Amino acid sequence: MKLPIYMDSHSTTPVDPQVLETMLPYFSERFGNAASRSHSFGWDAESAVETARVQIANILKASPKEIIFTSGATESINIAWKGTQEMYGEKGNHFITVATEHKATLDSAKYLEKKGCSVTYLPVDKYGLVDPKDVEKAITDKTILISVMHANNEVGTIHRIAEIGAVAHARNVLFHVDAAQTVGKVPIDVNAMNIDTLSLSGHKIYGPKGIGALYVRRQNPRVRLGAVIHGGGHERGMRSGTLNVPGIVGLGKACEIAQVTMAEESARLIGLRDRLMKGLTSQLDSIYLNGHPDMRLPNNLNISFAYVEGEALMMGLKEIAVSSGSACTSASLEPSYVLRALGVGEDLAHTSIRFGVSRFNTEEEIDFVIERVVAVVNRLREMSPLYEMAKEGIDLKSVQWSSH
Numbered sequence: 001m002k003l004p005i006y007m008d009s010h011s012t013t014p015v016d017p018q019v020l021e022t023m024l025p026y027f028s029e030r031f032g033n034a035a036s037r038s039h040s041f042g043w044d045a046e047s048a049v050e051t052a053r054v055q056i057a058n059i060l061k062a063s064p065k066e067i068i069f070t071s072g073a074t075e076s077i078n079i080a081w082k083g084t085q086e087m088y089g090e091k092g093n094h095f096i097t098v099a100t101e102h103k104a105t106l107d108s109a110k111y112l113e114k115k116g117c118s119v120t121y122l123p124v125d126k127y128g129l130v131d132p133k134d135v136e137k138a139i140t141d142k143t144i145l146i147s148v149m150h151a152n153n154e155v156g157t158i159h160r161i162a163e164i165g166a167v168a169h170a171r172n173v174l175f176h177v178d179a180a181q182t183v184g185k186v187p188i189d190v191n192a193m194n195i196d197t198l199s200l201s202g203h204k205i206y207g208p209k210g211i212g213a214l215y216v217r218r219q220n221p222r223v224r225l226g227a228v229i230h231g232g233g234h235e236r237g238m239r240s241g242t243l244n245v246p247g248i249v250g251l252g253k254a255c256e257i258a259q260v261t262m263a264e265e266s267a268r269l270i271g272l273r274d275r276l277m278k279g280l281t282s283q284l285d286s287i288y289l290n291g292h293p294d295m296r297l298p299n300n301l302n303i304s305f306a307y308v309e310g311e312a313l314m315m316g317l318k319e320i321a322v323s324s325g326s327a328c329t330s331a332s333l334e335p336s337y338v339l340r341a342l343g344v345g346e347d348l349a350h351t352s353i354r355f356g357v358s359r360f361n362t363e364e365e366i367d368f369v370i371e372r373v374v375a376v377v378n379r380l381r382e383m384s385p386l387y388e389m390a391k392e393g394i395d396l397k398s399v400q401w402s403s404h
């Protein structure tokens, strides 16, 4: 077993060796520009791109013509929001989204608010779920887009996308889904779920970084989006720029592998994730699961450890690459806005750890992580007067803290 152990697969994943192998020729001998129509180098690249389009469409149950290549989910989300505003701005200027969305969505929303649009940010329940009835109630004559993530990247909660899609379509409002965390883990069917635009990313699914895709529905209804990047008219004018052929080939292969292995791999991830959960809960008291107990990503475990100090906990876990609920927004010590939206108190948000189990983690690694986390939490609690008082049955909320 090699240290450190990588268990942060919601942030990024390594490129699958099969994906890398498929990409390599497109850096060297097969280097053509997919837009070159006059020679075989171009035809070869174009054919590789079209193969990837089919592989990506397949995992979404979409048609290949509905796939637009981008630099990642952040760009796809930006196009979905700004392109919708540009094309449908005459019809209305109201957007609906959820408080726990990824920053790519929230910052696109803020940008459009500055341009005069209005945005409704719906709250979530203690499990991180938005109520489809709240989505319905928020729709007005001016609503042009509902944007909801399929699964949350911090707590793993999976939203009721099909129900929200049905609400959107019944009211003729376009529906965008950020599926960066779910492609290859949770089945997606853009027609059954009434999804009009969908964002995905290569590096979250064992593909390369800097490549992503946007699904844009072509019928019932035919969706049109204004461009964010202007240029040579690539990708039906929605996203200009010479295509990243090796990246596209890698994204396609990553989707193909994900589709073939999804059922088996999700079951394996759930097994490892539950082993981790059981290992921790059987040996530690006062720990809390963040997110939904069942409606969650197979690879996600987000847990708060009471009576320890967040920074000290992370320091003690240097051999394990995980994310914490306080370091999430990089340099700031603000507790995660996602956990706060779920109503998790500041103390518990600061001591939360997000474990993201991946395709390459082993049972041996899970057992090592359990052992380390239990040891570090126990050591920190031994030094904690608060934990001692709680153990003695003193209700900490009732204590009169004296300042002298």
Ligand SMILES: *Cc1c(COP(=O)(O)O)cnc(C)c1O
Binding pocket: 010, 011, 071, 072, 073, 074, 075, 102, 104, 149, 151, 152, 153, 178, 179, 180, 181, 200, 201, 202, 203, 204, 211, 212
């Ligand atoms: C990672 C992620 C993104 C951003 O994707 P990039 O490809 O890194 O730009 C957006 N939404 C969610 C839910 C993510 O997990």
